[in-house]
Amino acid sequence: MPSGPILTVPFYRNAHLAEHQKHHLLAVTDDLTSLGCDLVLVNDSPDDSALAARLGELRDALESAGVPVELVVNQENQGFVRSANQGLQRARDQGRPALLLNSDTAITPGALAEMVAVMGSDEKFGFVGPRSNNATLASLPWHLEDADEESPSTETDARRIMPYLDRWHIVPTVPGFCILIRWNVLDLVGLLDETFSPGYNEENDLVMRANRIGFVAVLANRAWVMHTSSTSFGAQAQVLEHQHAQILAKRYPEYFPAIRRYGLGEHRTFERMVAAVELSRRRPTVLVDLSFMRRAYNGTFEQARNVVSSMIASELWNESLKTSFLADRDILSFHGLGSVAKDYEIVELPPPGDAGKDTYAVRLLLAQPFSWEDTRRTWPLAAHHVVFFPDNIATDCVYIDDDDPTIRSLWRFMAAHAAAMAFPSSYSKEAFAARFPRSRDVHDAVVAHSLDPAEYRFAEIAGAEQLPCQEPFVLVIGNHYHHKRVAETVDLLGKRLARAHVVALGYQGRAGRNVHGLASGHLPEDVVAALYTHARLVVFPSNYEGFGLPLLRAVGNGARIVALDNAVAREIKDKLASTGADKQITLVPSSEEMVRLATAAAEGPRHPVETTLDATGQWRWADAAEAFRTMILGVAGDRDELDRTREAVRVLGYMDGAVNLAELTKLRFRVEDLESSTSWRYTAPLRKLSEKLRHLV
DSSP states (O other), X not given: OOOSOEEEXXXXXXXXXXXXXXXXXXXXXXXXXXXXXXXXXXXXXXXXXXXXXXXXXXXXXXXXXXXXXXXXXXXXXXXXXXXXXXXXXXXXHHTOOEEEEOTTEEEXXXXXXXXXXXXXXXXXXXXXXEEBSSOGGGBSXXXXXXXXXXOHHHHHHHHHHGXXXXXXXXXXXXXXXXXXXXXXXXXXXXXXXXXXXXXXXXXXXXXXXXXXXXXXXXXXXXEEEEEOOOOTTGGGHHHHHHHHHHHHHHXXXXXXXXXXXXHHSHHHHHXXXXXXXXXXXXXXXXXXXXXXXXXXXXXXXXXXHHXXXXXXXXXXXXXXXXXXXXXXXXXXXXXXXXXXXXXXXXXXXXXXXXXXXXXXXXXXXXXOOOOHHHHHHHGGGEEEEEEEOOOOHHHHSHHHHXXXXXXXXXXXXXXXXXXXXXXXXXXXXXXXXXXSOOSOOXXXXXXXXXXXXXXXXXXXXXXXXXXXXSSOXXXXXXXXXXXXXXXXXXXXXXXXXXXXXXXEETOOSOOOTTEEEEOTTOSOHHHHHHHHHHOSEEEEOOSOOSSOHHHHHHHHTTOOEEEEOOHHHHHHHHHTTTTTGGGGEEEESSHHHHHHHHHHHHHSOOOOOOOOOOOTTOOOHHHHHHHHHHHHHHHHTOTTHHHXXXXXXXXXXXXXXXXXXXXXXXXXXXXXXHHHHSOHHHHHHHHHHHHHXXXXX
């Protein structure tokens, strides 16, 4: 007695579909005979003579090819569910698997054998479905799930993605257009529920009914079955879908939440990513992430603005990459990038729990990440991530690190899973690697800011009247962070200077007769230009930098600058040696020496430096943009990087655990702080809570 699947194909009207099935089923007769399959063809429109004739031809052709066929003719229209149950009943009675197949499908050679093999790998695989062009959660590529034509290119695209996928994976349900059902599922939970007649959601009800007793549904990721859009239910379709969805939700409250989780989950996310890479091989899609930018000025924002300006001005960039921007339109305008919003797609950050409309081959983040929440929302937007990383200050300084103890774990994740990382200096690259070892750094590079002083020269200097003093002054550059060392430097200068004044960006101490503090990050460019061009001397006391833009700003505008000696400052000074600009930079080993030089310079007249610099061949912003283009193309073309992509998706557990883990980590640290500082009566319950949190994180 045959033991292979019984294939049931119901037909209603649409006689051309019988001819369609004749063509495709005859193409897989080797599979049907080798598996020992029988076919049940159900004619559910007995008054349609054209359909009857075509079905007779289909039966005869298959039987001639050695495939047993039973043609069932309903006495009157029964609807899809009752018609399908006739074949399922035969499978249950004979103890054989059942394959339910829509008439508008096309099985490809090998698909049925693969589905049978997958089902045989685990006795609890109750349902197996193939991948398709038009099958909701079974669609591949994901963005073609609404395709309604048997386009050869669709299958070609899918087969380029399949090798990166697991052979199978568990899903909440499998679409009923082509579904292989284990015999004992039908024996234990019954056939399709005719409450759902004439159709819609009947297969989901059966899957959920079987799942309640332990059977699962899986997708066979190597099996391909085309599916054209059916019009069997006509205008009634939308009403049936709505009514039957309500029944399904009432019976199985877990169903729709499971579908939503799957849409945002590991497998779907990875498939979207692979599709984004494979389907944009000739011109990779790149999402330039500027979502970190704010209405303020700092070195990170300036670097991003200049690199983006060079990107969009580059014909080579635009020819080789299809670029979109994750950014706020108003903030783009604030930073002089309004043209970006006119000429390129602007993408909004998806809300929590939303996968976003599109997925890109590569995301270029022009700043280091600081938020697990933002990372969780942006990582699914691209298969590969190129991250520009200025410095490690946020984890090196305990007082900053303590403000958010999850930054360290976030940067470890980035080190392990970013496809490429760029650093503004050799020192910043080496320092990061020493703290957060990279799992693979083949595409990493130093992408410095422009080293051409001319690119830092202010075009217009019209802000002199807005300066806090019109007297001779020393300009101190920094912000409120301790490593900038603004406060102690300004306090020393204020005491030493007799006639000159001190103007300090980021100074929050007490202003005196000759000390003027300005809020860092909020001055318009013309005021900043006036500060650099009117200062007797620029003082840059920072002890920790990834690059040090003030050095270039000073030399580009004819100013002398005194800076604290450190690895990054030395690196920049050395690279400027060929231009002659290095002579404008004095590096000192101590605050005392810095103040001594500043005092001497401030007491005399200002002598602007003649900027007759030779910057031929010097690294420029356009070179930085080109370096990023090279990194992006290298990453997009490196198929080994997709293994890292898969692992990142698994680690984050989209979209469930990453933010919860971060929040629990924060809570754990807060509880431990309280445990050590709270009165004895609260210590015991806090200790219990702390122990639970340790187990969780």
